[in-house]
Amino acid sequence: MTDMADVQGARRTGRRGGGGAARRAERTAPRIEAARYIERNIPNFEILTPEAIEIIEHNAETILEEIGVAFVDNPAALDRWREAGADVQGERVHIPRGLARALCATAPAQFTQYARNPDRNVVIGGKSLVLAPVYGPPFVRDIDGGRRYATMDDFRKFVKLGYMSKWLHHSGGTVCEPTDIAVNKRHLDMLQAHMTLSDKPFMGSVTEPIRATDSVEMCKILFGHAATEAPHMTSLINVNSPLTFDNTMMGALEIYAENMQACIISPFIVGGAMAPVSVAGTLTQVLAEALAGIAYSQLVRRGAPVIFGAFVTSIDMNSGAPTFGTPEASKILWGAGQLARRLNLPFRSGGGLCGSKLPDAQAGYETANTLNASLLGGVNFMLHACGWLEGGLVASFEKFVLDADQLGILHSIAAGVDVSENGQAMDAIREVGPGGHYLGCAHTQANFKDAFWRSDVLDYRPYETWVDGGGPDSQALASVRVQRMLDEYVAPPIEQGIADGLQDYSDRRKASEPDAFG
């Protein structure tokens, strides 16, 4: 990690791709509003007692030693584990008590992920919170077109919306699955979209090791060869819970770690199916899996940047559906955050998760429950922060802008309470006195513009005005905002040579193999 401590707007010099011409172009581009990643000035909410932490940490080590974890179809991984001192039996790796934790210690506590616009660099770890959009839905939904398979055109629209969303720090990865592009080629189009339609940081492909390699190669075109000296991608490596590490995900992890790109090592758990139905049991399994995965990343390359991930939902025992915004999910999130901080590692969890099929009240409750839990639980990297609908099956255009708007609240809460003389406002209280009114006082006049967070999409009109405007619900208001943002979108400038290089690489790779579907 270079300049990891240089949190404040770390601008790297000597980059090739994002060099002088690009920076000059950026300076003349239309300004879009973009908030800096969040730095929390508030405490974390910690639900586990010291005794509970001790029990869970002890049990996780017991799992690693007695039960072990499976590294499937991956002889090289088994060799690495054997060399490190694990007891490998078949594909089962039994990790002696304490070994995984010791290996995790070489991973950085925080790191900077670089963007092609240096103002959009993000620090991941410590007190920071980086917000990224929904990841993975095969479907999209909007008010006019309903629910349908996602296309590359939809994907580009979401990248544009992400670029235009001021509270979103990260362009994400598979914002939706462009199902109209061959499965072995769509990653090229997705990367190209993130790299050219936005200047925020983004994620790499993980669905095959070769696609991780493509992601690294395209980063070299965009950022120059410095690309592999520090993180320019943060990619999502799901653990195949319970306790299984498949060779597809591990193959991608190996490539990213070798190239100093960041990975989120994330147990993906539907509680009751992939983990026990209890919070403490699930946390124990999450910790065991994260320990094993992160330790493995350090066996691949000491110091490789990683994030302790925990994606946990519970199952509805009546319908079998995964549920979101539930109390169990919040408790697991808070507990997992404590366990990650005990390892001194960045933490990924939460998001704007919901099970609702529509951007309705259910979506609002479930999403806000998750967003609030995430903020207070010390999440450092929040995937799915906006646009997630129907248990992640659907990327919703309206919900994308509704959620992205709510993210402003997280920024304001995280800033904490200003107790400066201006914050104390004693002059105002003296000026107004009993029975008076603050609207006109000097302190209000001086501060009202920035005093209160204000939604850009929710309805604050008087009732009668709202009725005269047709009485729209949130979905209808959001639909208008989606269209306006897309209409106003202007691509951030990019050096023509780089744009051409990315296009050439994609064309060449697409021509090198036949389309694969399914």
Add this chain to the structure above:
Amino acid sequence: MTDMADVQGARRTGRRGGGGAARRAERTAPRIEAARYIERNIPNFEILTPEAIEIIEHNAETILEEIGVAFVDNPAALDRWREAGADVQGERVHIPRGLARALCATAPAQFTQYARNPDRNVVIGGKSLVLAPVYGPPFVRDIDGGRRYATMDDFRKFVKLGYMSKWLHHSGGTVCEPTDIAVNKRHLDMLQAHMTLSDKPFMGSVTEPIRATDSVEMCKILFGHAATEAPHMTSLINVNSPLTFDNTMMGALEIYAENMQACIISPFIVGGAMAPVSVAGTLTQVLAEALAGIAYSQLVRRGAPVIFGAFVTSIDMNSGAPTFGTPEASKILWGAGQLARRLNLPFRSGGGLCGSKLPDAQAGYETANTLNASLLGGVNFMLHACGWLEGGLVASFEKFVLDADQLGILHSIAAGVDVSENGQAMDAIREVGPGGHYLGCAHTQANFKDAFWRSDVLDYRPYETWVDGGGPDSQALASVRVQRMLDEYVAPPIEQGIADGLQDYSDRRKASEPDAFG
């Protein structure tokens, strides 16, 4: 306070009205599910640093001493303050530094509010959280009838829904304003509805001192003369912010305090209008007002049960509308909770607040933001926990059941994390092993019924089933639930003599004066 320490299901004996016959009748009544009030097994979220608390507490004392508070049209109050050592100038009471805080020390840290069904008694203060419905809306809304003035028929429906809502502990007060009944008589009908259609605890009238007296007299009919020995009502005394205590509210407070009934002393603040536009400034004013009001309650009767209230919203500086679910409101709630706990007093704040005109996504986000902040902020009494719409102008039938359902989440989170052997679930993890599935394992079979909180109204169906069912949104689903609950409602039994006594009292009082409107 009798038996204040006897938190567990404190059953009082020797009560007259709620005596043997009533209890026998209760035992044969159809069982409705009703959760006990919440006892938190989780920490509070505290946003203020010790330094910030020190500044705010110091400044609040400065306000009380230098600026003072106004007690309007209330010579007796001025006399009480003068006797207590305050410097009274006209109607302005200047309270020497430390006096108000010292007076507050005689108020109980927690108390039991008794219900006519002793299983519904609630403890207010300490680690408890009591949930009560919306208070005050002149309008109601439902999916079929739209928005309209509330009537007594609507009021009774809400009381029935509250009685049927298992996560709601309290029947509330003015669940909506029955505008079809004369303003000087509707309190009689409202009290009668709470007393006869529900067996949960309730609130008294505060709109005129005589109506507080009526509330006490009706309690004597319901509970016998023991009614005034301990709290059987918790009533809402709003401070006329900034720093003004009007004689209507203070008149009601005096009657309740003299009769040992609980009052919530609650600054009612739209930030930017009735308080400074800063969080710290607002907290300072809230503290000064609560200190003065609570101190006054103790001047009326030492040991009278009171709650430190803080109802704070902010104003949208564009439209002038109050806004809800905002970051400023959450920060003020958390800070006010800390200030209340420093006084060792029960704390009222929060609720299911929103500004939305419909039970849509906006309502969901804003409401969940407030509910989550309230739970973690240590609120002991949460008014407006369900049914609040459009900034409190509207009581929504659908939102009542949607919110009341979400309150189940608060119960589950507050229970904390079970780290018993069963909670640890190590046997399950051993049984399932890498790559296995938990659905069929013994631990899941033994625990799945109670493992996860489950909504009774939100949609968990597979997409296709939901489409076949018409693809309803949350409002439509809630509408069905409202009707089913009203259809299934059966009144809790009451001794005929008591019911007749309440009717007689109401008839007599109504006949004693002409109708007044407006």
